[in-house]
Each structure stands twice: as structure tokens, then as C-alpha cells.
Amino acid sequence: MQLHEFKRGLIVSCQAQEDEPFFGSGYMARMAVAAEMGGAIGVRVNTLPDIRAVKAAVSIPVIGIIKQPYPDCYPYITPTMKEVRAVAETGAEIVAVDATKLLKPDGKTTEQFIHAIKTELDILVMADVSTVEEGLVAWKAGADIIASTLNGYTSYTQQPSDLPIELQEPNFDIIQALADKISAPIVAEGRFWDHHNAVKAMKLGAHAVVIGAGITRPQVITLKNVTAINRYLQECGS
Numbered sequence: 001m002q003l004h005e006f007k008r009g010l011i012v013s014c015q016a017q018e019d020e021p022f023f024g025s026g027y028m029a030r031m032a033v034a035a036e037m038g039g040a041i042g043v044r045v046n047t048l049p050d051i052r053a054v055k056a057a058v059s060i061p062v063i064g065i066i067k068q069p070y071p072d073c074y075p076y077i078t079p080t081m082k083e084v085r086a087v088a089e090t091g092a093e094i095v096a097v098d099a100t101k102l103l104k105p106d107g108k109t110t111e112q113f114i115h116a117i118k119t120e121l122d123i124l125v126m127a128d129v130s131t132v133e134e135g136l137v138a139w140k141a142g143a144d145i146i147a148s149t150l151n152g153y154t155s156y157t158q159q160p161s162d163l164p165i166e167l168q169e170p171n172f173d174i175i176q177a178l179a180d181k182i183s184a185p186i187v188a189e190g191r192f193w194d195h196h197n198a199v200k201a202m203k204l205g206a207h208a209v210v211i212g213a214g215i216t217r218p219q220v221i222t223l224k225n226v227t228a229i230n231r232y233l234q235e236c237g238s
């Protein structure tokens with residue numbers, strides 16, 4: 001896939017961890033089929049079995065990731081060449097990688113990491129960043145697409161809140177700043193919930209928007225609704 005084929009629109013993140021009720025490649029493949037039926041321009045998928053199952057089930061582009069924790073190291077989204085090569089072998093059109101300023105588990109900087117991918121492999125690279133500065137570094141290093149995925153998740157971008165992070169608002173400022181400074185496609189990702197905040201992000205310059213929990217994590221959708229309803233009940237003393 002060439003970068004000019006990367007359409008504008010909605011990307012659905014189809015991910016479930018082992019402790020979630022919809023964990024399993026079969027479930028994620030069905031989520032991806034539903035996303036394609038609904039008109040999504042791509043899906044984002046974690047783990048090799050899930051990426052393979054989704055690739056077999058849909059024809060829209062797949063953004064593959066491997067969440068791989070390493071001891072004493074923050075970067076966990078496709079953080080080394082080992083995971084990148086494994087994603088590339090599945091035929092995923094795009095690989096998303098950690099592009100924070102933090103050193104990767106093998107000691108590489110983001111620049112070295114992106115150079116290594118673009119030198120060795122013919123795959124589009126989506127740089128998952130948490131700040132505008134990280135976006136600029138990743139873009140200059142050759143990343144094809146810049147995504148706000150990790151904003152609010154690195155220690156230096158976390159915001160104090162009484163809500164769990166998945167229920168917090170997205171950060172629209174970083175979308176606008178990335179779009180103003182970078183001419184690569186910007187993907188708004190992280191706590192975008194529905195078409196209201198997705199369209200707002202696109203008006204600010206996002207090329208595409210990823211919605212994950214808001215579509216594919218029913219327990220989080222339930223929690224969000226329950227939280228709002230319980231807050232109302234508390235306010236009216238019921």
C-alpha cells in the first residue's frame with residue numbers, strides 16, 4: 001500500500017486483552033468485519049493471531065501492532081524491530097510503533113528505530129506519539145503517519161482526573177498542533193468516542209480518526225453510560 005491510498009475517515013481499533021470478555025481472534029475478526037460493513041477505512045489490531053484473523057476476514061487496510069512489555073521500559077507498542085518484522089510478515093499494510101522520546105527496549109532512539117524500519121521493510125509506519133515534539137521528530141525521521149495514540153498515557157502527559165483514563169476527554173489541542181506543524185497525515189487516536197469528537201478532530205486537521213473502546217469494548221461503553229447515569233442519580237439524591 002502506498003501512502004496516497006490511505007483514505008480519510010474512520011479507523012476502528014479492534015483490540016481485547018486476555019482479561020476482557022471479547023478476548024480472542026474470532027471475536028476481533030468479527031469486530032473488524034462489522035467495521036468494514038459500516039464503512040471504516042481501516043482497522044487497528046493487536047497481536048499476531050488477531051492480525052492474521054482480521055487480514056483473512058476484511059479487505060480494508062490493517063494497522064498492525066504488537067503490545068510487548070519489556071522489563072523496566074515504558075515503550076510497549078511494537079517497540080523493537082523484532083515485533084515490527086513479525087507484523088510486516090502478516091501482510092499488514094501499516095505498522096504502528098512507539099515513537100515517544102523514551103528509548104526503546106533495545107536502546108534505539110525513535111529516529112534510529114524509524115530509520116531501521118524504513119531501510120529494511122516496505123511497510124507504512126504510523127508513529128504513536130504523546131507530544132507534538134515527538135510527532136515532529138518521528139515525521140523528520142521518516143514516519144509516514146503520525147498518531148496521537150499515547151497522549152495522556154506517558155508519565156509526562158498524564159492529566160489529573162477523577163475519571164479512569166478511558167472515560168476522559170480526548171486532547172484536541174495536540175491534534176491541532178500536529179496538523180499545523182506536520183504535513184504527513186495526522187491520525188487522531190486516544191479516547192475519541194463517537195462522531196461528535198471525531199468530526200471535531202477532523203475539522204482541526206486530522207486525516208483520520210481511530211475509535212477503539214467506543215465501538216469495540218462493550219464493558220467500557222457500559223461503564224461510560226453507567227458513570228453518567230449514576231452521577232445524575234447522585235445529584236438528584238436517588
Ligand SMILES: CC(=O)N[C@H](C=O)[C@@H](O)[C@H](O)[C@H](O)COP(=O)(O)O
Binds near residue numbers: 189191210
Ligand atoms: C494507550 C494505548 O495503549 N492505546 C492502545 C493502542 O493501540 C489501545 O489500547 C487503544 O484502545 C487504542 O489506541 C484506541 O483508543 P481508544 O480505545 O481510546 O479509542
